Amino acid sequence: MENMLSTNLFIVDDHQLVVDGLRSLLNNEENYTIVGCSNQPKEVMERLDELSVNILLTDINMPEMSGVELTRYVKKKHPHIKVLALSMFGERQVIKEMIDAGISGYILKNTGKQELLEALDKLAKGQTFFGEEVTRELMKSFRNNDEESHLTNREIEIIRLIECEHSNKKIADMLFISERTVETHRKNIFRKTCTQSIVGLLKYAYEHKII
Template sequence: MSKLIRVVIVDDHQVVLDGFIARLELEQDIEVIGTASHGLEAIEKVRELKPDVTLMDVSMPLMNGIDATRLIREEFPDAKILMLTMHDQREYIMKVMQAGAVGYMLKEITAEKMVQAIKTVDQGSTYFCETATQTLFSQEVLPSNTSNISPLSRREESVLKLVAQGNSSKKIASLLDISCRTVETHRQNIKHKLNLNSTAELAKYAYEKGIIE
């Protein structure tokens, strides 16, 4: 029997919530364990239920999904958050990546693709729908306006800087007052986001982007 993936869905429209729940209830290995209608409630639900995957809307009252994602990832670096949105603009996608989400889906996504996305991020990979991927890479060759934008969160940039300076995970954990496991999680997330595999590649990236001199 395959592992049951526990999911929390965050959206301020009840009709949307009901639709997503109805879709996912058809899957034997996915269970919706909770819902939230805004970012503040989402943080509380993640603290309480510790889901495997959180589906997070972007535009919500009280606190939007990007700010909620950032706060959740600061408290729970292992949290896997899939962003759900109507927006496919590059600026939204970059903000989502900087906040620490591991995936980006448009709400028009098919049920099959949604299930695939949930299973993909649950296994530790990232998932960006085809439209988001095309938006990102179609502008990749454009110069200055995109070259300054980092997909990393501030904490990830701090970890990357210390890694590039040759510090061990234990030393980084001590300097940032976090656990070694959290440092390792940040390192893996950085590698995923930048599509890099080795410490040497991370150091090269940090030099090229001016993170270290």
């Protein structure tokens, strides 16, 4: 019996275990109703004609038809349906293709229930959701198109001081500048390196031999 207030989900994955796992995860969620499941993308195409589906959860690697193709079909034939892509890995190229095809969200299969629910919530509201690791892969994608030479000398200097575990205040003292300035440099560094945390920045710095 469909609840008029809940979001209707359709799950497609060539692995029945994944399908069952997702069903098990979502069965007690009162905001969502699973109106269908399948291992066959072709079957999905037919059943979507008969069902009222809000969100399609789809694997991206299926032998019969890829998630990219399925997404393209769905967005063309049923533009109102949001597509949430599921994958074991966050390969950059695939993410990009799925985005081009029109997905609204992308999460990895190894994420927790929380992130899945968060994604569904977002999609149900018409928003988009890209999990952490997916976002990180995207940022890496942008990052690889930049040259390290676009970091200024000052910024490199500050990265090195950060690696020495100096606080912003300490760095400011050492460089005879304001702490506010150090913060601004940090912002610029994060932006230029497309990193989102000190951990990411450190890894970037090691990879690019800044340190």
